[in-house]
Amino acid sequence: xxxxxxxxxxxxxxxxxxxxxxxxxxxxxxxxxxxxxxxxxxxxxxxxxxxxxxxxxxxxxxxxxxxxxxxxxxxxxxxxxxxxxxxxxxxxxxxxxxxxxxxxxxxxxxxxxxxxxxxxxxxxxxxxxxxxxxxxxxxxxxxxxxxxxxxxxxxxxxxxxxxxxxxxxxxxxxxxxxxxxxxxxxxxxxxxxxxxxxxxxxxxxxxxxxxxxxxxxxxxxxxxxxxxxxxxxxxxxxxxxxxxxxxxxxxxxxxxxxxxxxxxxxxxxxxxxxxxxxxxxxxxxxxxxxxxxxxxxxxxxxxxxxxxxxxxxxxxxxxxxxxxxxxxxxxxxxxxxxxxxxxxxxxxxxxxxxxxxxxxxxxxxxxxxxxxxxxxxxxxxxxxxxxx
Numbered sequence: 001x002x003x004x005x006x007x008x009x010x011x012x013x014x015x016x017x018x019x020x021x022x023x024x025x026x027x028x029x030x031x032x033x034x035x036x037x038x039x040x041x042x043x044x045x046x047x048x049x050x051x052x053x054x055x056x057x058x059x060x061x062x063x064x065x066x067x068x069x070x071x072x073x074x075x076x077x078x079x080x081x082x083x084x085x086x087x088x089x090x091x092x093x094x095x096x097x098x099x100x101x102x103x104x105x106x107x108x109x110x111x112x113x114x115x116x117x118x119x120x121x122x123x124x125x126x127x128x129x130x131x132x133x134x135x136x137x138x139x140x141x142x143x144x145x146x147x148x149x150x151x152x153x154x155x156x157x158x159x160x161x162x163x164x165x166x167x168x169x170x171x172x173x174x175x176x177x178x179x180x181x182x183x184x185x186x187x188x189x190x191x192x193x194x195x196x197x198x199x200x201x202x203x204x205x206x207x208x209x210x211x212x213x214x215x216x217x218x219x220x221x222x223x224x225x226x227x228x229x230x231x232x233x234x235x236x237x238x239x240x241x242x243x244x245x246x247x248x249x250x251x252x253x254x255x256x257x258x259x260x261x262x263x264x265x266x267x268x269x270x271x272x273x274x275x276x277x278x279x280x281x282x283x284x285x286x287x288x289x290x291x292x293x294x295x296x297x298x299x300x301x302x303x304x305x306x307x308x309x310x311x312x313x314x315x316x317x318x319x320x321x322x323x324x325x326x327x328x329x330x331x332x333x334x335x336x337x338x339x340x341x342x343x344x345x346x347x348x349x350x351x352x353x354x355x356x357x358x359x360x361x362x363x364x365x366x367x368x369x370x371x372x373x374x375x376x377x378x379x380x381x382x383x384x385x386x387x388x
Contacts, residue, residue: 001033001362004083006103007094008073010039011046016281017095017119023177025050027355036086040073055082057099073099080106088112090362093149095119101145113365116149118159119278143167150365155279156300177351178284185290185343187265196250201229202330205267207282210236214274217245221319222326233263264289269329273316277301287346290339294325310342
């Protein structure tokens with residue numbers, strides 16, 4: 001199978017969209033499938049990944065439109081020639097926006113089945129920054145983009161509902177995988193914990209991009225609690241501001257691989273206060289590491305947590321609610337049992353099983369489109385056969 005993957009984000013940018021695309025590419029290589037990745041231009045980005053070529057298009061920073069630090073691929077007429085020259089069987093649109101919307105129109109002209117993956121709540125981010133007009137416009141744009149594809153995959157029940165509310169009909173739940181070998185409770189590091197102040201203090205951590213829309217500043221109530229040591233893992237444009245707002249927190253900077261696994265497993269409790277996450281991979285990685293999580297009532301993370309079993313679902317923007325949940329956790333005698341339940345809740349969600357589901361989705365939309373006699377791609381294949 002040949003898959004054209006058009007993604008709004010790719011290496012060297014590291015985020016949820018990029019990570020999902022990387023896992024797909026690794027999986028496709030093991031199955032003998034060939035992909036072509038089309039992504040926004042970025043300094044230092046690779047031209048190949050696991051045997052799959054990477055083609056770049058010009059890009060602008062999104063903060064030219066919204067104050068979010070990610071580039072936007074600029075639609076280019078050459079894109080159709082690149083895609084057509086690759087002769088894909090299916091088009092995969094990862095978190096489509098400007099580039100993905102243009103690619104979806106190309107797929108229709110070429111008669112290609114297209115699958116879109118909803119991953120980024122741009123409208124929610126716009127609302128966070130007070131761009132209410134942009135929020136409403138972006139919601140309509142997102143709905144139109146996904147309605148124009150053969151099938152849409154969304155990572156949580158909340159995301160599925162959001163899309164259906166926008167009039168997107170062919171929506172399927174497709175969660176994310178987790179590397180349960182890397183992220184494992186056995187990576188708990190007593191030396192690291194002691195360096196953070198354990199066992200005298202409860203270690204509460206956050207992992208993720210340090211940006212205003214993640215609402216890390218909501219953790220200030222915990223930073224002021226002398227029983228708690230707040231540990232912030234990650235980098236981003238809001239770091240300096242957060243260091244002023246959370247003066248007693250430990251900021252470790254960006255971590256990956258074994259260092260990240262050790263951090264997750266060495267927390268007592270993980271908190272992700274961002275309200276606009278369609279899924280939140282860091283919550284799933286934390287659970288796989290045996291660390292219970294506190295997540296907001298909105299967005300995808302609420303799918304991942306069971307209150308008072310693997311964590312707490314609450315209004316994280318309310319200091320009293322957040323502090324009350326942490327107090328409850330501190331006073332529990334069954335914290336070790338919670339760690340076991342957290343691990344067990346996601347341990348079987350391998351990327352292999354998740355991506356096997358993705359292949360089934362590809363096969364279904366290819367089969368559905370092939371049954372339509374007016375499909376120009378069928379005519380193209382017939383002509384190719386005639387020439388041969």
